[in-house]
Amino acid sequence: MALRLAIFIAKFILWFVGISLALVLLFKFVPPPATATMLLDENGYTKEWRPLSGIDRNMVGAVIAAEDGKFCTHDGFDREAIEQAMRENAKGGRIRGGSTISQQTAKNVFLWQGGGFFRKGLEAWFTFLIELLWGKERIMEVYLNVAETGIGTYGVEAGAQRYFQQSAASLSPIQAARIAVNLPLPKKRSVLNPQGWLRRHGNSVAAQVSIVRRDGLDSCIYG
Template sequence: MWKKIKQLIFIILILNVVFIVWGRFFNPPITITQIGGLLEYGKLQRDYISSDEMGDKVKKAVIASEDQNFFVHDGFDYKAIERAMKSNEKGKKLRGGSTISQQTAKNIFLWQGRSWFRKGLEAFYTFIIEKIWGKDIILERYLNSIEMGQGVFGIEAASQYYFKKHAKDLTTSEAAWIAAVLPNPKKYDPNNPSAYLSRKHNWIMRQMRNISLK
């Protein structure tokens, strides 16, 4: 019995290694979150594109919105995590400290949720993809897999869904609108923005001026 358990663990580890290395070169065929969106909304609107096809505006917008230290941290923004913990201890609105790298690990390899077990796996995968994939690939995988609406995944699908154009053709304002729906894409709609979403859009526009992709 114990021998079979060890064999199963070994097989799982090997499959994980293969999938991680494979992800260095290819986008995931499908993710657990995408399956969830398909089951919930009856559609999977997704169109994987290369980093060059994304254009710089949407990259800057998402980095400005989600993780301004993306290119300088090692996968974990410890100051952001500390701020989030202090905010939560004070009973304020729950804030996350997740980086783009952590969100990519969660979106590609795991499922949505807040359990310590899932967070532990997220930390493991984050560490690995930072070492094996690097920043540019992590950002490309993130922008292709992130949920951007009800059954809409990735910035190309979001660009087509909200603005009827390719991601690389988005204006600065349009890119900021797409980024503004994060991290609650099911709740917000750039074409029918709330007062909060409008304020966030304007904030992202200002922050984009300080974002460098080099």
């Protein structure tokens, strides 16, 4: 009985590793057709894939400034940010996340929304794989195409068309920042008419876009 169970577990692990490797390798070259979040969205979904070369550098700078300042230097996990988030969350109040862009990409493409240790464990596995097999450029490209940017809206191209009636290929720092600060809560935050803290945060991120470029925080993408 114990031997049979051990064989079953070993086969399951090999199957899971093989399937996950195949999916990660496939999506290194092929745009993910849809994600679980899109398919489960009661509002339906609108998306339009745009290669990274067709997305304004301001948009890349804005998400790095707003979401993950160490994107180009970490291995997929910002341990300092995770520890800080755990300390702040232990105090109560507004829940703070410590996920990197790589982790968010892994979750958005391969998994589902929500917490739990099991899902977080899978997220860590897929984050490791995409960092290893995709590299930073592909991670950023996929992230900017699958991230939810509004109600039933996915990817920065669909977001730019929705909010500004123009392509993501040409976004000003403030436009890119408005989209970027909306990403954590796209169904609740306003891109076109933000107020209070959200407006100030967007202005701050817009001001940081040039700093991201000046300090080479996007150097893993633009060299």
